[in-house]
Amino acid sequence: MAQKQKKNKKWNLWLILVILFVVAVVVVYFIWNSSFKGEEDELEPSDNTWIENKNDDGGDSESEIVEKPKVVQYDGDDPNTLDELSGVVTYAGVVEDKLMIRINIDQYLEVGECTLILTRNGENIYSSSTGIVSNVTTATCEGFDVPVAGLGQGNMEIEINITSNGKSGLIRSEVSI
Numbered sequence: 001m002a003q004k005q006k007k008n009k010k011w012n013l014w015l016i017l018v019i020l021f022v023v024a025v026v027v028v029y030f031i032w033n034s035s036f037k038g039e040e041d042e043l044e045p046s047d048n049t050w051i052e053n054k055n056d057d058g059g060d061s062e063s064e065i066v067e068k069p070k071v072v073q074y075d076g077d078d079p080n081t082l083d084e085l086s087g088v089v090t091y092a093g094v095v096e097d098k099l100m101i102r103i104n105i106d107q108y109l110e111v112g113e114c115t116l117i118l119t120r121n122g123e124n125i126y127s128s129s130t131g132i133v134s135n136v137t138t139a140t141c142e143g144f145d146v147p148v149a150g151l152g153q154g155n156m157e158i159e160i161n162i163t164s165n166g167k168s169g170l171i172r173s174e175v176s177i
Helices: 009-042
Strands: 048-054 060-067 087-095 098-105 113-120 123-134 139-141 144-147 155-164 167-176
Touching (some): 098 155, 098 167, 123 155
Antiparallel strands (some): 048 060, 098 139, 098 144, 113 123, 113 155
Protein backbone atom coordinates (compact mmCIF):
# COMPACT_ATOMS: atom_id res chain seq x y z
CA MET A 1 0.00 0.00 0.00
CA ALA A 2 1.26 3.39 -0.84
CA GLN A 3 1.89 5.82 1.94
CA LYS A 4 0.56 9.35 1.74
CA GLN A 5 3.09 12.02 2.31
CA LYS A 6 2.36 14.15 5.32
CA LYS A 7 2.57 17.82 4.77
CA ASN A 8 4.19 19.65 7.54
CA LYS A 9 1.63 22.24 8.67
CA LYS A 10 4.19 24.00 10.82
CA TRP A 11 6.36 24.60 7.76
CA ASN A 12 3.45 26.28 5.91
CA LEU A 13 2.67 28.47 8.93
CA TRP A 14 6.28 29.65 9.16
CA LEU A 15 6.37 30.43 5.45
CA ILE A 16 3.20 32.57 5.69
CA LEU A 17 4.56 34.42 8.74
CA VAL A 18 7.85 35.20 6.97
CA ILE A 19 6.01 36.53 3.90
CA LEU A 20 3.76 38.72 6.06
CA PHE A 21 6.79 40.05 7.95
CA VAL A 22 8.60 40.96 4.71
CA VAL A 23 5.49 42.72 3.35
CA ALA A 24 5.09 44.68 6.62
CA VAL A 25 8.76 45.77 6.55
CA VAL A 26 8.45 46.98 2.95
CA VAL A 27 5.24 48.93 3.71
CA VAL A 28 6.77 50.57 6.80
CA TYR A 29 9.89 51.50 4.81
CA PHE A 30 7.90 53.26 2.08
CA ILE A 31 5.69 55.11 4.57
CA TRP A 32 8.69 56.16 6.69
CA ASN A 33 10.70 57.24 3.65
CA SER A 34 7.87 59.29 2.10
CA SER A 35 7.02 61.10 5.34
CA PHE A 36 10.62 62.25 5.92
CA LYS A 37 11.15 63.10 2.28
CA GLY A 38 8.27 65.62 2.45
CA GLU A 39 9.80 67.26 5.55
CA GLU A 40 13.17 67.72 3.85
CA ASP A 41 11.50 69.74 1.10
CA GLU A 42 9.85 72.01 3.65
CA LEU A 43 13.07 72.59 5.59
CA GLU A 44 15.01 74.13 2.70
CA PRO A 45 15.90 77.73 3.56
CA SER A 46 14.35 80.35 1.34
CA ASP A 47 16.76 83.29 1.42
CA ASN A 48 20.19 82.38 2.76
CA THR A 49 21.98 79.07 3.10
CA TRP A 50 24.60 78.46 5.78
CA ILE A 51 27.39 76.09 4.89
CA GLU A 52 29.57 74.87 7.76
CA ASN A 53 32.55 72.60 7.35
CA LYS A 54 33.74 70.86 10.51
CA ASN A 55 37.17 69.39 11.16
CA ASP A 56 37.55 65.94 12.64
CA ASP A 57 38.28 67.55 15.99
CA GLY A 58 34.85 69.25 15.96
CA GLY A 59 36.03 72.81 15.29
CA ASP A 60 34.69 75.03 12.52
CA SER A 61 37.19 75.46 9.73
CA GLU A 62 35.04 77.86 7.71
CA SER A 63 31.54 79.26 7.54
CA GLU A 64 30.05 81.12 4.65
CA ILE A 65 26.69 82.50 3.60
CA VAL A 66 25.52 81.75 0.11
CA GLU A 67 22.91 84.29 -0.98
CA LYS A 68 20.34 83.39 -3.58
CA PRO A 69 19.43 85.97 -6.22
CA LYS A 70 16.24 87.92 -5.59
CA VAL A 71 13.17 86.69 -7.43
CA VAL A 72 11.33 89.23 -9.56
CA GLN A 73 7.66 88.67 -8.76
CA TYR A 74 6.18 90.72 -11.60
CA ASP A 75 7.22 92.83 -14.51
CA GLY A 76 6.41 96.51 -14.72
CA ASP A 77 6.73 99.64 -12.65
CA ASP A 78 6.05 99.83 -8.93
CA PRO A 79 2.60 101.49 -8.66
CA ASN A 80 3.69 103.29 -5.47
CA THR A 81 6.20 105.38 -7.45
CA LEU A 82 3.70 106.60 -10.06
CA ASP A 83 2.57 110.24 -10.11
CA GLU A 84 -1.09 109.28 -10.46
CA LEU A 85 -3.25 107.07 -8.23
CA SER A 86 -5.07 104.14 -9.84
CA GLY A 87 -7.49 101.43 -8.88
CA VAL A 88 -10.57 99.47 -9.81
CA VAL A 89 -14.19 99.09 -8.71
CA THR A 90 -14.26 95.57 -7.28
CA TYR A 91 -18.01 95.44 -6.62
CA ALA A 92 -21.01 97.53 -7.65
CA GLY A 93 -24.45 96.08 -7.04
CA VAL A 94 -27.70 96.37 -5.13
CA VAL A 95 -27.98 94.57 -1.79
CA GLU A 96 -31.07 95.09 0.41
CA ASP A 97 -32.18 98.47 -1.01
CA LYS A 98 -28.61 99.85 -1.08
CA LEU A 99 -26.20 100.28 -3.95
CA MET A 100 -22.90 98.93 -2.60
CA ILE A 101 -19.72 100.14 -4.29
CA ARG A 102 -16.31 98.80 -3.25
CA ILE A 103 -12.98 100.03 -4.58
CA ASN A 104 -9.39 98.73 -4.48
CA ILE A 105 -6.56 101.23 -4.88
CA ASP A 106 -3.34 99.94 -6.47
CA GLN A 107 -1.02 102.01 -4.26
CA TYR A 108 -0.32 101.74 -0.54
CA LEU A 109 -1.88 104.82 1.09
CA GLU A 110 -2.28 105.56 4.78
CA VAL A 111 -4.51 108.66 4.50
CA GLY A 112 -6.67 110.26 1.89
CA GLU A 113 -10.18 110.69 0.57
CA CYS A 114 -12.42 108.99 -1.98
CA THR A 115 -15.21 111.04 -3.59
CA LEU A 116 -18.01 109.17 -5.37
CA ILE A 117 -20.04 110.80 -8.14
CA LEU A 118 -22.94 108.91 -9.77
CA THR A 119 -24.14 110.32 -13.09
CA ARG A 120 -26.85 109.37 -15.58
CA ASN A 121 -26.90 110.94 -19.06
CA GLY A 122 -24.30 113.51 -17.94
CA GLU A 123 -26.40 114.63 -14.95
CA ASN A 124 -25.10 114.26 -11.37
CA ILE A 125 -27.47 112.06 -9.35
CA TYR A 126 -25.50 111.47 -6.14
CA SER A 127 -22.15 112.35 -4.56
CA SER A 128 -20.45 111.33 -1.32
CA SER A 129 -16.98 111.19 0.24
CA THR A 130 -15.27 108.66 2.47
CA GLY A 131 -11.80 107.95 3.83
CA ILE A 132 -9.05 105.63 2.66
CA VAL A 133 -8.15 102.47 4.57
CA SER A 134 -4.66 100.99 4.16
CA ASN A 135 -4.12 97.28 3.57
CA VAL A 136 -0.86 95.34 3.48
CA THR A 137 0.35 96.44 0.03
CA THR A 138 -2.61 98.41 -1.33
CA ALA A 139 -5.42 100.59 -0.03
CA THR A 140 -9.18 100.79 -0.38
CA CYS A 141 -11.94 103.29 0.08
CA GLU A 142 -14.09 102.71 3.16
CA GLY A 143 -16.94 101.83 0.80
CA PHE A 144 -20.12 103.46 -0.36
CA ASP A 145 -23.64 102.29 0.59
CA VAL A 146 -26.07 104.48 -1.36
CA PRO A 147 -29.84 104.20 -0.74
CA VAL A 148 -31.47 103.04 -3.99
CA ALA A 149 -34.72 104.94 -3.34
CA GLY A 150 -33.47 108.27 -4.75
CA LEU A 151 -31.46 106.90 -7.65
CA GLY A 152 -34.11 105.53 -10.01
CA GLN A 153 -33.76 102.67 -12.50
CA GLY A 154 -31.26 102.29 -15.33
CA ASN A 155 -27.55 102.51 -16.08
CA MET A 156 -25.30 104.91 -14.20
CA GLU A 157 -21.68 105.94 -14.56
CA ILE A 158 -19.48 105.69 -11.47
CA GLU A 159 -16.62 108.13 -10.95
CA ILE A 160 -14.40 107.95 -7.89
CA ASN A 161 -11.82 110.68 -7.33
CA ILE A 162 -8.97 109.58 -5.08
CA THR A 163 -6.69 112.10 -3.37
CA SER A 164 -3.81 111.38 -1.01
CA ASN A 165 -0.51 113.12 -0.18
CA GLY A 166 -0.66 115.49 -3.16
CA LYS A 167 -1.49 112.74 -5.66
CA SER A 168 -4.85 112.11 -7.28
CA GLY A 169 -6.52 109.66 -9.60
CA LEU A 170 -9.87 108.85 -11.19
CA ILE A 171 -11.57 105.44 -11.30
CA ARG A 172 -14.48 104.95 -13.70
CA SER A 173 -17.04 102.18 -13.97
CA GLU A 174 -20.75 101.56 -14.66
CA VAL A 175 -23.63 99.98 -12.77
CA SER A 176 -27.19 99.06 -13.65
CA ILE A 177 -30.02 99.26 -11.13
